[in-house]
Amino acid sequence: MSQFFMNEKSELVNEAIEGALLSAPYHNLSRLEVGEGIRVVVRNDWDKRKVALISGGGSGHEPAHVGFVGKGMLTAAVCGDVFASPSVDAVLSAIINVTGEAGCLLIVKNYTGDRLNFGLAAEKARALGYKVELAIVKDDIALPDNPQPRGLAGTVLIHKLAGYYAEQGASLQEVTQRAQRAIDETASIGLAFSTCHIPGEAPDNRVAEGESELGMGIHGEPGVKTLKTQNSREIVQIMAQKLAEKVPQDKKALLLVNNLGGFSLLEMGVLVRETAKTPLGERVTHLLGPATLVNSLDMKGFSLTTLLLDEERLQALQAPVEASGWQPVQALRMPEPVKGEAIKRQQEAQPSDNAATRRVVETLCQTLIDLEGDLNKLDAKVGDGDTGSTFAAGARKILQGSQQNRLPLNEPSRLLTLIGEQLAVVMGGSSGVLMSIMFTAAGQQLEEGKALPQALMAGLERMKHYGGARVGDRTLIDALEPALQALIAGQGLDAAAAAAQQGADSTASMGAAKAGRSSYLNQESLNGVKDPGAYAVERVFAALK
Numbered sequence: 281m282s283q284f285f286m287n288e289k290s291e292l293v294n295e296a297i298e299g300a301l302l303s304a305p306y307h308n309l310s311r312l313e314v315g316e317g318i319r320v321v322v323r324n325d326w327d328k329r330k331v332a333l334i335s336g337g338g339s340g341h342e343p344a345h346v347g348f349v350g351k352g353m354l355t356a357a358v359c360g361d362v363f364a365s366p367s368v369d370a371v372l373s374a375i376i377n378v379t380g381e382a383g384c385l386l387i388v389k390n391y392t393g394d395r396l397n398f399g400l401a402a403e404k405a406r407a408l409g410y411k412v413e414l415a416i417v418k419d420d421i422a423l424p425d426n427p428q429p430r431g432l433a434g435t436v437l438i439h440k441l442a443g444y445y446a447e448q449g450a451s452l453q454e455v456t457q458r459a460q461r462a463i464d465e466t467a468s469i470g471l472a473f474s475t476c477h478i479p480g481e482a483p484d485n486r487v488a489e490g491e492s493e494l495g496m497g498i499h500g501e502p503g504v505k506t507l508k509t510q511n512s513r514e515i516v517q518i519m520a521q522k523l524a525e526k527v528p529q530d531k532k533a534l535l536l537v538n539n540l541g542g543f544s545l546l547e548m549g550v551l552v553r554e555t556a557k558t559p560l561g562e563r564v565t566h567l568l569g570p571a572t573l574v575n576s577l578d579m580k581g582f583s584l585t586t587l588l589l590d591e592e593r594l595q596a597l598q599a600p601v602e603a604s605g606w607q608p609v610q611a612l613r614m615p616e617p618v619k620g621e622a623i624k625r626q627q628e629a630q631p632s633d634n635a636a637t638r639r640v641v642e643t644l645c646q647t648l649i650d651l652e653g654d655l656n657k658l659d660a661k662v663g664d665g666d667t668g669s670t671f672a673a674g675a676r677k678i679l680q681g682s683q684q685n686r687l688p689l690n691e692p693s694r695l696l697t698l699i700g701e702q703l704a705v706v707m708g709g710s711s712g713v714l715m716s717i718m719f720t721a722a723g724q725q726l727e728e729g730k731a732l733p734q735a736l737m738a739g740l741e742r743m744k745h746y747g748g749a750r751v752g753d754r755t756l757i758d759a760l761e762p763a764l765q766a767l768i769a770g771q772g773l774d775a776a777a778a779a780a781q782q783g784a785d786s787t788a789s790m791g792a793a794k795a796g797r798s799s800y801l802n803q804e805s806l807n808g809v810k811d812p813g814a815y816a817v818e819r820v821f822a823a824l825k
Contacts, residue, residue, distance in 0.1 A: 283477040283483065284477060284478075284479040284480070286479060289479050289480050292339075292362070292479055293319060293339045293359060293360075293361055293362065294319065296339065296342070297311065297319060297321060297346060297359060298311075300321075300342075300346050300347070301321070303604075304604055305604055306350060306351075306602040306603075306604070308323055308324055308325050308350055308351065308602055309321055309322070309323065309324065309346070309349055309350070310322055310323075310324040312356070312373065312374065312377055314373045314377065315369075315373070317367070317370075318367070318369060318370045318373050319358070319359040319360075319366065319370065320356055320357070320358050320359070320370060320373055320374045320377070321346045321349055321356065321357045321359065322349070322355065322356040322374070322377065322378055323349055323350060323351070323354075323355055323356070323378075325351065326355055326378055328378070328379070328380030328381075328382070329380055329381070329382060330380075330382055330446050330447065330449060331382045331383055331384065331385060331445075331446040331450065331451070331452050331455045332355040332356070332375075332378045332379045332380070332382070332383070332384040332385070332446075333353070333354045333355050333356075333384070333385050333387060333439070333442050333443055333446055333455075334354065334355060334356045334357070334358065334371070334374050334375060334378065334384060334385070334386050334387070335348070335354055335357055335358075335386070335387040335388065335435070335439060336356075336357045336358030336359060336360070336366055336370075336371070336374075336394075336398075337358075337359075337360060337365060337366070337388070337389055337391070337394050338360045338361065338362060338363040338364045338365060338366075338393075338499070339359050339360060339361060339362050339363075340362040340363050340476075340478075340499075340575075340576065340577050341498060341574050341575055341576065342572075342575060342605075343572070343573065343604065343605025344435065344436065344573065344574045344575075344605070345357035345358075345359070345439075346359065346605075347603060347604050347605020347606075348436060348439045348440075348603045348605050348606060349603060350601060350602040350603030350604070351447065351601060351602040351603070352440075352443050352444060352447050352599060352600065352601030352602065352603065353439050353440060353443035353601050353603040353606060354387075354439055354443060354603070355378045355384075355446075356374045356377075356378050358370050358371050358374050360393075362478060362479055362577075363478065363499045364393065365391070365393030365394045365396075365397045365398075366397060367397060368397050368400045368401045368404070369401075371386070371397055371398050371401035371402075372401040372404050372405060375401060375402070375405040375410060375412060376405065376408065376410065379405070379410050379411075379412070381411075382411075382451070382452060383410070383411030383412065383413070383452035384405070384410060384411065384412045384413070384452070385412075385413050385414075385415060385442060385446075385452060385455055385456055385459065386398050386401075386402055386412065386413070386414045386415065387415050387417065387435065387438055387439060387442060387459065388414060388415070388416050388417065388431070389416075389417050389430070389431025389432075389435050390416050390417060390418040390420075390428055390429060390430055390431040391430065391431065391499075392428075394431075395416060398414065399414060402414050411452055413452055413453075413456040415438065415442070415456060415459040415460055415463060416431070416463070417431035417432075417434060417435040417438050417463055417466070418430065418431055418463070419431060419432050419433075419434030419435070419463070419466045419467055419468040419585060420432050420468055420469070420470075420495070420497075421467045421468065421469055421522060421523070421526065422469045422470065422494060422495025422503060422504045422522075423495055423503075423504050424504075430497055430498075430501075432468040432470060432498060432538075432574065432583055432585065433468055433470075433536055433538040433573050433574040433583050433585050434463075434466035434467070434468045434536070434585045434587065435574060436536070436573045436574060436605075436606075437462065437466060437534070437536065437568075437585070437587050437597070438459050438462055438463060438466070440596070440597055440601070440606065441458060441459060441462045441593065441596050441597065442455050442458065442459040442462075443601065444596035444597075444599050445458050445596070447599075462587065462593070465587060465588040466585065466586070466587045467523055467526035467527075467585065467586050468536075468583050468584065468585040468586075469494070469495065469519050469522055469523060469583065469584055470495060470496060470497075470498070470503075470540065470581060470582065470583035470584075471492055471493065471494050471495070471496065471503075471507075471515060471519060471581055471582065471583075472487070472492065472493055472496040472503075472540060472576075472579050472580055472581025472582075473487060473491075473492050473493075473510055473542075473580040473581060474487050474542070474579070474580045474581075475487070475496065475500035475576075475579055476500055476540075476541065476542075476576050476577035476578050476579040477577060477578055478500075478577065484500060486502075487506070488506075490508075490509075490510060491506055491507060491508055491509070491510070492506070492507045492509065492510050492515060492581075493505075493506055493507070494506075494507055494518065494519070496579070496581060497576075498540065498574065498575075498576040498579075499576065500576065500579070512547075512550050512551065512554050513554055516551065516554040516555050516558060517554075517558060519584055520555055520558035520559070520560040520561070520584070521558075521559075521560070523560055523584060523586050524558075524559055524560040524563070526586060527560065527563045527586055527588065528588075529563075531563065531588050531589075532563055532564070532565045532588070532589050533560075533563050533564050533565070533586040533587060533588055533589055534564070534565070534566045534567070534568060534586065534587045534589050534594075534597065534609065535555065535560075535561075535564040535566070535567050535568070535584065535585070535586060535612065536567075536568040536569055536573070536583075536584070536585035536586075536587070537551060537552055537555065537567070537568070537569035537570040537571070537582070537584060538569060538570075538571065538572070538573050538574060538575075538582060538583045538584070538585065539569075539570060539571065539572040539573075539575065539582055540572075540575050540576045540579040540580075540581040540582055540583060541572065541575035541576055541577050541578045541579045541580075541581075542578045542579055542580035542581065543580065543581065543582050545570075548569075548570035548582070549570070551570060551582060552567070552569075552570055555584060556612065556614070560586070561612075564586070564612050565589060565611065565612060566589065566594065566597075566609050566610065566611055566612055567609070567610050567611075567612040568597075568607055568609050568610075569607060570582075571607045573605065573607070594609070597609045629687075629688035629691060629694040629695070629697075629698055630688060631685050631686050631687060631688060631689075632687075632688050632689055632690035632691060633685070633689050633690060634689040634690040637689040637690070637692070637695070638682055638689050640824060641678065641679075641682050641687070641689070641695075642679060642682050642683075643823050643824060644675070644820055644823070644824065645675040645676070645678050645679035645682070646675070646679065647675075647819055647820050647823040648671045648672055648674075648675035648816060648820065649672045649675050649676060649679070651668060651671070651672075651816060651819055652668035652669060652671070652672040653668060654668065655667045655668030655671060655812045655815065655816055656668035656669060658809065658810065658812045658815060659812040661809050663812065666708070667711075667812040667813060667816070668812070670707050670708055670709065670711050670712070671707070671711075671816055673706050673707055673708070674702070674703045674706055674707040674712065674715065676706075677702050677703075677705075677706045678699055678702065678703075681698075681702070692723075692726050692732065693723045693724070693726035693727040694723065695723070696719045696720070696722045696723035696726060696735070696739075697719070697720055697723035697724070698723075699719045699723075700715075700716040700717070700718070700719035700720035700721075700722075700723060701716065701720070703715045703716045703719065704716035710747070711813075714743050714746070714747045715743075717739070717742050717743050717746055717747075718736075718739040718740055718742065718743040719739060720739070721738060721739040721741075721742040721743075722735040722736050722738060722739030723735075723739075725738045725739065733764055733767035733768045734768060736764055736767075737761075737764045737765070737768060740757070740760060740761060740764060743757075744757065751783075752790070754787045754790045754811050754814075755787075755811060755813055755814065756811065756813030756814045756816065756817050757814075758783040758784065758786055758787050758811065758814050759779075759780040759781075759783035759784040759787075759813075759814035759815075759817035759818050759821075760780070760783075760814075760817045761783070762779035762780065762782065762783045763776040763777070763779045763780040763783070763817065763821050764776070765779065766778075766779045773821065773824055773825040774825050776821050776825070777818075777821040777822050777824070777825040780814075780817050780818045780820075780821040780822075781818045781821075781822070783814060783817075783818075784810050784811070784814040784815050784817065784818035785810070787810050787811040787814045788809055788810045
């Protein structure tokens with residue numbers, strides 16, 4: 281079963297390139313028309329008097345390489361199929377079409393296919409009279425005994441540095457030397473929780489749940505070891521220690537934080553924070569990312585790269601470019617907190633006693649506590665099965681305060697306000713906030729002289745305002761509002777209890793819910809089942825009458 285968004289696999293790369301050209305913000309990219317099966321994206325504003333820079337490789341690492349074509353970076357990108365090197369003819373076509381007397385530098389990641397195809401194309405171009413040099417990026421340090429270290433996200437830094445010097449009019453020899461020096465001072469290491477989905481192929485599930493693979497390659501190649509953890513701090517400490525060995529104590533470095541495709545921005549933020557807190561972070565003065573620069577399709581992973589810095593190199597990295605994939609290099613500074621004004625809490629209410637109020641409070645709370653199991657079972661039919669636990673948690677908190685004589689039972693306005701504050705803390709999700717809104721607003725109304733039924737109705741109106749539910753939406757409002765209306769009309773608790781029961785009963789025949797998790801269910805799932813919140817209101821009024 282395909283896990284890839286595409287039409288025809290054979291046209292995937294062609295269509296993706298067309299989309300990239302359509303969305304290029306500087307309108308400076310074109311596809312080179314030199315024959316079928318050759319995919320070369322070039323700058324359409326190129327000046328052949330300058331050294332040309334060509335990179336490329338297999339597709340699936342976007343924005344590399346098309347995203348780095350533009351003023352100040354690459355002259356052309358040669359695109360192969362997904363994870364497959366472009367042909368010799370494709371590379372040679374790029375060389376002969378963008379290279380002038382100044383010559384051309386090929387920037388290649390250290391993979392066999394890329395080395396061979398770009399290398400042979402370079403030899404053929406030289407035979408045709410073109411000046412061509414080759415820079416092979418091999419920044420991967422995860423496999424220390426590998427005689428051919430792989431090229432990873434550090435390749436983008438070489439694109440940028442070489443692009444800067446080429447744009448300044450430097451000679452091919454100087455551009456090549458600068459690129460090679462940067463390659464020697466660049467180090468990367470990657471990690472993934474899972475490999476990627478390749479178009480038309482079954483996923484490789486070799487990484488067990490809860491584990492991670494250190495050094496997984498950008499084509500899903502096996503890494504150096506499996507870590508029995510996915511803990512951010514543990515993982516970053518391991519990786520940062522290896523990178524720190526490549527940054528001498530007396531040197532400063534740039535840190536590139538690269539998303540391999542499947543990490544969320546939330547996780548990438550944690551990654552930056554954790555890395556900055558390591559000893560490596562103390563030697564990092566500038567940051568690139570977090571961003572997706574060289575990905576591995578949707579691989580759930582990331583890579584970290586360091587590059588030794590000096591003032592000239594930093595200037596080159598911060599020079600403006602016209603390439604959509606590049607991100608600005610920023611100084612890494614720990615932010616200073618801004619002093620703010622703390623919320624002024626109301627003066628804590630002094631405990632007081634009122635026997636009648638205590639009976640009402642404790643009866644209401646005990647009723648909800650006793651209903652916990654029944655309400656959870658009812659909610660399991662129409663929601664997520666936690667209404668009883670949510671209401672009981674709030675009730676236990678208030679009951680405890682009453683039993684320990686910590687409530688202002690003789691001050692109704694302060695009592696309702698205190699209940700509102702406590703329910704927001706102990707009741708989970710939106711229920712606690714909504715009940716808190718109701719009791720807080722009701723307490724304010726009592727403070728202003730309203731009678732209790734009117735104050736509670738005003739609180740209910742505020743809850744409806746923020747929550748969005750109304751009578752008929754299959755919520756506790758269907759039982760609570762008619763009960764309060766009966767009290768406002770002076771009909772007493774018996775009438776209020778009957779109104780609450782009638783309202784709760786009505787929810788069992790409502791064909792659709794318009795609020796809460798029940799709103800996601802169809803009519804068949806709701807038929808004959810009372811809304812749990814409405815049933816709780818029904819039972820509370822029945823206990824109070």
